[in-house]
Amino acid sequence: MKLYNFFRSGTSYRLRIALNLKGVDTEQVALDLRKEAHLSKEFKAINPQQLVPALTLDNGTTLIQSPAIIEWLEERYPQPRLLPQDPEARAHVRALAAIVGCDIHPINNRRILEYLRKNFGADEAAILAWCGTWISAGFDAMETLLAADPGRGAFCHGQAPGLADVYLVPQVESARRFKVDLSRWPLISAVDAACAQLEAFQRAAPAAQADAA
Structure with missing residues (x-):
């Protein structure tokens, strides 16, 4: 493949x-x-x-x-498994992933930011403010959902990484790149730290890729 x-x-x-x-x-x-x-x-x-x-x-x-x-x-x-067996838990995990995949990432990705720069004259301060706004809105919701989940363990749901973690960790990396202060989301930060201990996440990280520069 x-x-x-x-x-x-x-x-x-x-x-x-x-x-x-x-x-x-x-x-x-x-x-x-x-x-x-x-x-x-x-x-x-x-x-x-x-x-x-x-x-x-x-x-x-x-x-x-x-x-x-x-x-x-x-x-x-x-x-x-990336998804739990229980239907309600699966819906919860999918919702966490969708906050990133549907509501944060699409409006912060490269082609959107390039359009803002080229067609609306956005400087880097404006770009950082734009990205920070949508990351913060999504992370505020995720933090609340994580806190309310009785099934939460070291990861977004349970004691093994799943779909929500797959989506969350790259968005945390993006938040750092856009200079968003992560200290206001301790549960998200804890999940990111737990994932960072795993080889699957370490090998996937941007800095570990051959084309990273």
């Missing part, structure tokens, strides 16, 4: 974590978004949306969109 990704992309990062947790090895193909390598005709033939990540399977099928790929992983490689 070939994984087309960028070391600093949050969606690529979350998929690398999921692949590592599942023990699935891939050949990584780095696309430097800073040089707009993802906009090439060659990559458009692989992923018409020209976004990372994309995962090309051994049979030539290419999967796109990190939520869809992670769902495929959960179905194709059911152990270890």
Whole structure:
């Protein structure tokens, strides 16, 4: 399998974590978004949306969109589980992941920020304020949900990392990059620290990628 990704992309990062947790090895193909390598005709033939990540399977099928790929992983490689068995707990974990995947990341990703810079004249202070606003709103909600969850352990839910952690850790990394003070979310910080002890998360981190610079 070939994984087309960028070391600093949050969606690529979350998929690398999921692949590592599942023990699935891939050949990584780095696309430097800073040089707009993802906009090439060659990559458009692989992923018409020209976004990372994309995962090309051994049979030539290419999967796109990190939520869809992670769902495929959960179905194709059911152990270890990323979702709990209880339906209500599964909904809770999916909701935590969706706060990041639907409400924080999409409006803070590179193409949105580039549009703000080029079309609205946003300087770096404005970009940091923009990102901090949406990260803070999402993290405030997540912190409250974590505090109210009787099933919370060292991770977002339970004593093993799951889907919510896969989404949360890259967003914490992004928060640091955008200079957001994480001290106001001690539970989120504790989950991030617990995940940082695990090899699956360590190997997926942006700084551990061959193309990191």
